[in-house]
Amino acid sequence: MHYFVGLIGFIIVLLVAFSMSSQRQNIAFKRVIFMLVLQFILGFILLRTSVGTVIVSALAAVFDALLKFAASGVAFVFSGIANKGSAPFFLNVLMPIVFISAIIGILRYIKILPLFMKGVGLALSKINGLGKLESYNGVASAILGQSEVFISIKKELPHLSEQRITTMSISAMSTVSMSIVGSYMALLQPRYVITALVLNLFGGYIISAIVNPYKLSETEDLLAIEEDQKQTFFQMLGEYILDGFHVAITVAAMLIGFVALIAMINFIFAKVTGLSFQEILGYIFAPLAFLSGISRNEAVSAGSLMATKLVTNEFVAMTELAKGNFHFSGRTTAIVSVFLVSFANFSSIGIISGAMKGLNEEKGNLVAKHGLKILLSATLVSFLSGIITGLIY
Template identity: 60%
Template sequence: MKFLIAILGVLVIFGLTYAASNNKKEIRYRPLFVMIVLQVLLAFALLNTGIGEFLVKGFAGVFETLLGYAAEGINFVFGGIANEGAGPFFLNVLLPIVFISALIGILQYTRILPFVIKYIGLVLSKINGMGKLESYNAVASAVLGQSEVFISVKKQIGLLPKHRMYTLCASAMSTVSMSIVGAYMTMIEPKYVVTALVLNLFGGFIIASILNPYKVSPEEDILEVQEEEKQSFFEMLGEYILDGFKVAIVVAAMLIGFVAAIAMVNGIFSGIFGISFQEMLGYLFAPIAFVMGVPWKEAVDAGSIMATKLVSNEFVAMLDLGKMTDLSGRTVGIVSVFLVSFANFSSIGIIAGAVKGLHEKQGNVVARFGLRLLFGATMVSVLSATIAGLFL
């Protein structure tokens, strides 16, 4: 039964995306088929094989070790602030971002990351049929983050037509940065985080290839990666540490605001309508949850979490998911994969602002297709969750 529902889910996703396509005649189906097959194979390998389990455990183990190192610095500064055996969310989940950001800076400075990102992108461009820039940007977004990635291609931003700019922004919204992957792994199972990271990479190309198809000519297919301004090692390290701290503070501020706002709106709706705002959204999203593979009896609860992620962010939704202890393991897995992306309303402003800071005209272009961007990124998350549901 779950295979039939998965097929239905994929058909619904493709149907909705096809209906919104801006150039149906340009859609190339061969790369789409190849990438869907790759998604299925990768999901099977990561969720249902010993090799996949080994890789996930290894990946999770690396982050567990890094979080342990981060805890050394946090305990030195904030030791004794929490009760014995307890740890505030900000200290245990968000502040480790500072150390992970510093590590990314070191790998950038030593030219290890740029080398890996560039050549993985070149390999991907052979599979997805898109340009080298689009493929590079997708991999770079998954490492550097949805704002920082545009700095590395800022020389080309002003020269890109609207359709290529859309693909770059869609990749940034569909993936998550490595600096916060460790935080996710403290909130949901690492295997779902890893699975989502891999599936979203290909899912972004699949949805963009339907929603926004185009061909890149050899003359246009040029990749110019902006070299970072030369700094001393300790200048760079200090900059990345501060950047990581800013991210932690921003996420904390957004959590305070969004959790409080949702609690207030829930209270108002419960008082007037006898049903909370999140429950109402749950009914709206329940059909989507069902075609993703969630059992119908749990579809409303799952839909509520999905809607929370869309209107607030993935951290708020992950916290809510953790509170729902009566959901089946299958539902938890499908929803967890859905949550691992930056597809929410606030990301429209973040991405448009990042591009605008580098090129004002292009920033305005991004702001105009913001809702279309969110639709595409959400379809990527739904597709990844549907594929993962086949093997849960």
């Protein structure tokens, strides 16, 4: 039964994207179909094969080692603050972002990361039919983050059309930053995090190709990546360490504010209606959760987490799921986990448009103008990845 419902949900997601399309005559249907097939193949490899298990285990081991190294630095600074045997969220989940950000900085400094992003972007452009810059942007967003990625293409921004800016923003909002993947793995099973990274990358290309199709001339399809300003190694390292700390503090501040607000709103709604705000959101999102392949008796609870992620951010929803209060089946856990791994939420509109305005005010205004379209497209990517996960599981 869930396969049938999942297929209906799969078709509905594509139809919604098609209904949003600005120039349907430009949709490259063969490319879209090929990428959809590729999504299923990659998802199947990661979730259902021994090869996928080896890949996931290896990547999880890398991040586990990084988290252990990070713990050494955290323990040195915060030793004695936490009770013995306790695991404070800020120290164990957020503070490792500082160390992983430093690793990313080193890989960029020695030119490994830029070569990887550019090479993979060029290769993907042959598959997805999008521009080289758009393909690079999708890969770079998954590594650098939704705001930082635009710094690497700031020289190109003045020359980009409204459509290209929209596509890049959809890709940026559909992915997550590699610097916080380790934090996600502390809350969710690593195989779901890695599966989401792969599915969302292609999902961003697929939804963009349907919602916002266009054709580029050879003179427009150029790939120029802004190099980092010349710095000494330790100048760079200090910058990335502070950037990582800034991200960790920002996430912590947002979590404090959002979780407190939800607690207050839940209290008010419970007093007035007898139901919490999250329960009401769960009932609203239950049909969408059901169409994702989630069973009817779990749809309300799953819908509540999906809505929480959209209204607040992915960390709030992940921490709710990680508390163990939801007793989901394996399939539902997989679908919800994959759905949560993206930046598709309302606050991301402000983050992307703000970052863009800092580089080019005109392009930042375009992002704000299409903010809801970008958010809906990125949310469709999350649903598409979740549905495919449910069909494969």
